[in-house]
Amino acid sequence: MxxxxxxxxxxxxxxxxxxxxxxxxxxxxxxxxxxxxxxxxxxxxxxxxxxxxxxxxxxxxxxxxxxxxxxxxxxxxxxxxxxxxxxxxxxxxxxxxxxxxxxxxxxxxxxxxxxxxxxxxxxxxxxxxxxxxxxxxxxxxxxxxxxxxxxxxxxxxxxxxxxxxxxxxxxxxxxxxxxALPGLADRVLADPTAAELAPRYRFAARLVTTGRGYGYPTARETALKLMETSYLPALAFSGADLLHGPLAMTDPDVPVLAVVGSGPGGTAMRDVLRRLGERRADVLAIGAGAAAIGAGPAGPAAVTGPAAVIGVPDVDERYAPLLDILPAQQLALALALARGEDPDAPRGLAKVTSTR
Missing domain, CATH: 3.40.50.10490 (Glucose-6-phosphate isomerase like protein; domain 1)
Structure with a gap:
């Protein structure tokens, strides 16, 4: 992997x-x-x-x-x-x-x-x-x-x-x-932040991923990688759908991985992050928009910003999924190893799945 x-x-x-x-x-x-x-x-x-x-x-x-x-x-x-x-x-x-x-x-x-x-x-x-x-x-x-x-x-x-x-x-x-994408991808993969953050989520019982627009497929793919390699129950929601009910299950014990770009989809995630802050959720934000927000306190004293941020180069939002997913893959790999699992041989899975 x-x-x-x-x-x-x-x-x-x-x-x-x-x-x-x-x-x-x-x-x-x-x-x-x-x-x-x-x-x-x-x-x-x-x-x-x-x-x-x-x-x-x-x-x-x-x-x-x-x-x-x-x-x-x-x-x-x-x-x-x-x-x-x-x-x-x-x-x-x-x-x-x-x-x-x-x-x-x-x-x-x-x-x-x-x-x-x-x-x-x-x-x-x-x-x-x-x-x-x-x-x-x-x-x-x-x-x-x-x-x-x-x-x-x-x-x-x-x-x-x-x-x-x-x-x-x-x-x-x-x-x-x-x-320019190959060089930018090299830069993203050279950043050790994702692997360094993996121990933070070693004992998580479940996790939520979220994004909007072009960031939503990245959120869904990240959830799948975490489930495949770490056997960690991970639920993926669009940022809009998260606010329509599932937000209620978020709290400091449920980590949230948010994909935050720099275009309209990323801008729409700002309110999602604010609401997650009100819930004091442990948020890891990935993307060019996440880098602009920064980690730590943000806004009113009762609301905190993302606990951690993985920034990526700022590109057209159409291209962002080609970069945003890279640290998420690295996180899934490092987390599986931290949890003592073998990410190269997920249990019960084969490379080709035949379905009808």
Whole structure:
């Protein structure tokens, strides 16, 4: 897991090379030419969080309605939704789950344009799709997905922005910003703060993660990594949903990991942090917006700011998930080791999970 985490900057650089970026641009141009009216993503596990990120991108950047499919509607209940004029995207690192391949096969039969986003271009998912995007992450050794997740994020970002451009070609300023990501990721991974904070949560009985907008998929993926590697019950909520009831369970004994960017989603988290402060929750804030807040007392005497902060470089909020997740992965790894667990061999889990 440590090796996979460390390889992510190189993975960003590889995916941005013409050998992989040009085929993504061709897929984006083909999608743009078909002019889909709405977009449906289908995925499981970690890839589901990448798909959620892509759904935000699609609605914000393309102005198209987007959502996540329920594979069981097709595989268990035999649904055959009318998907004419739709783009259906399957996201899976292995491409081996039968239910996702079946969703894409049915969607294609129902008139949708189908795309597989996968680390395994020869997989059943890719065979079922009309178009394929190779995320080029290379072999991932650990069961808990790390580098395949961020490769999915970057590939989906390049795909959506290529569709927005119309011909798949990214504007020069966009391309320059993406080219800076490998170096920024190296900087984030060189920061020891996440590993140093792990002992703080060694004896936690449960944990909450939260974020808004582009930060919400990061919160969900962080919760999954903590559950997979440390067997720590972790509940993920959007910042808005947290205030609609679950806030009541937070207190000084329930750590909260908050993803706080510097854009609109991060700004919306300020009130969430204030309310958590009123509950005196133990908050770890991750993100460029978190760095601006700082740790320690904030506001009225009865309210405290985050107990700890992990700052990341300030980038466009669309790119932030590619950086914010890195210290969260490091935290999950270090916490598993601190709790005496083996993060490379989570109990009961396999690299490829087949579901129907």
């Amino acid at each position: 440590a090796a996979d985490i460390a390889e992510q900057p190189a993975g960003y650089a590889r995916l941005l090379q013409p050998a992989y970026a040009d085929p993504i641009a061709e897929v984006a141009a083909a999608i743009a030419a078909r002019r889909p009216r709405h977009v449906v993503f289908t995925a499981r596990g970690t890839s589901d969080h990448a798909a959620l990120y892509a759904a935000y991108l699609t609605e914000i950047r393309l102005g198209l309605p987007a959502g996540l499919a329920s594979p069981s509607a097709v595989t268990l209940f035999g649904a055959r939704p009318d998907l004419r004029d739709a783009l259906v995207v399957g996201v899976s690192q292995s491409g081996g789950s039968p239910d996702l391949a079946e969703v894409l096969a049915v969607a294609r039969e129902q008139g949708a344009l189908t795309v597989a986003v996968t680390n395994t271009p020869e997989s059943p998912l890719a065979a079922a799709a009309e178009l394929t995007v190779d995320i080029a992450a290379g072999h991932e050794r650990a069961v808990a997905a790390t580098k395949t997740y961020t490769a999915e994020l970057l590939a989906l970002l390049m795909l959506v922005e290529g569709i927005r451009a119309g011909d798949g070609t990214l504007p020069s300023d966009e391309r320059a910003a993406l080219d």
